[in-house]
Amino acid sequence: MLGEWLAAGMCADMDWMQERADERLDVRRLFPGARTVLSLAANYYWWDPNAEGSPISRYARGRDYHQTMRDRLRTLRRTLRQKFPGLRDYAAVDFGPVMERVWAVRAGLGFVGRNGCLITRDFGSWVFLATMVLDAEVDRYNERFVPDACGDCTLCLSACPTGAITSDRRVDARLCLSYQTIENEQAIPEPLRPAMRNIVFGCDVCQDVCPLNAAPKVAGSERFAPRAVAQLGARELAALTPDEYQALIPGTPLARAKYDGLRRNAAYALGAMRDAGARELLQRLAEDPSDVVRDAARWALEQLSCAR
Template identity: 40%
Template sequence: MNISQSIKAKSKELGFLDCAIIPAGFLEEESGHFHSWLDAGMNGEMGYMSRNIEKRLNPQLLVENAKTVIVVLLNYFPKATQNDDSAPVLSKYAYGIDYHFVMKDKLKELLRFIRKEITPCNGRPFVDSAPVLERAWARRGGLGWVGKNSNLISVLYGSFFFIGELILDVELPYDNPKPVADHCGTCTRCIDACPTKAIANNRVIDARKCISYQTIELKGELDKNLKGQFENRVFGCDICQDVCPWNLKSEPNNTSEFTPVPKLLELTHNEWHNMDRPLFNQLFKNSAVKRTGFKGLKRNLEFVERE
């Protein structure tokens, strides 16, 4: 087994769906699109998106002497969803333990393996918590194309997965992936289904209108102009992924940490709206829902209750 095969075999053993090994470099193609998005103010109150722009585009500013980016995908599609059709809806990615912890632990294990079995090196794992344009690296690695809903879509796996990276200061045998063709074609299901019309145009999301932004990132009052358009979503939104034909390929994940607390899927409409802090802490102790917190979730619940 050669070096590349060995790393990819280890990534599969760790539960990753796919893995690409590519050279680090400046993301020139993405630079113009990213600056245009920021200039249009589509990042809303996410001020952090306009900081460290050069680091987002150049991994050598994140890891000294960076030479290699290893990109991995981790499935989060659940085995089961919420029981009560009238209950407020939680995004599928937040069912289990916060993915930042889960993926970072797996990436650290992959880094230890490389150091022990392949070569001494310095490197850092990244999981949506540092200035890294993850979809761009995954696309460059041939793991998928960026769909009209701006999500990375895999021909094999759909789009219900997390993206993570290891950035290393050593050269490795690189893949030579061909860009994955855009398979969206004339389909506009994601655009048509978005209740707030947040998909500004192909592959551009106006975060200010996005339900995920409103229910997670926004810290103040929710946009009253979007009243009645959340379709009962209270943390994140999967609508554009749920309607995507490529997600007919999605299969339940095998990551034990993503298994939800049983009570979570059993919550009724009334139990959601009567949730107190002890129940919140019980259900979301190690969850990504802690990002919005109890007060934020109650704000969201009140917003959709009056829809």
């Protein structure tokens, strides 16, 4: 399935998905001697009335989850090695060449829904995944899989603002606003921009509409609590100064978009929302030294001039 997704070009310009595809498909190539895969999920859902309505997707509102999950993996490694000295492992969160959702399904943590997300029984899809490969066999491995609970529902398919979800549960990154706002460093393709209404970093639309996410539980760790940046709207994000950026963004997932990428996204969002109150700010950004910010602000100003 990964091969078809790559061959169809659905990974957009994420070349790193192509480069180590053989290791992704077989952990024994990634970690010779692999005998067991442990799959871990952590609930990150958080309710903070000041952050509801933020244009930043939920996963990115708190401290960078890579660090939190790595810390947890380190603790697990220490515990395992105390009990089993000499045990070797390979551990990964997100960036490692590991099919984390596939392993989570095999480990019985959940199933992959029509929106392409791993959905757990207890926490819906608001979970981060991490994977640890061991060079030893466990006594018992999972044999009970979580059944598909999508049934006849197709809410995520119709809600996706860009039609990025295919009928066979794949996400075409080229059309996905999560990819566009996080990974794409160039201008976002024009046909997708009007869909960026209140979407500045990441996208939660296909998870927000999911009935299996209707009763979320708040995460147990303060590390997932939204930071001050989650109280800002698209206008404030577009207007961030370098000093404000330094105070608010490092240590959160938002740092991946960098200063210009974040302001670029926010300018598109203001244009998509036809926010007339942002005209002056957009006029200033239309003269910004950054090409991507300038272009986004000019596009946004054009949207204001066609506003009814």
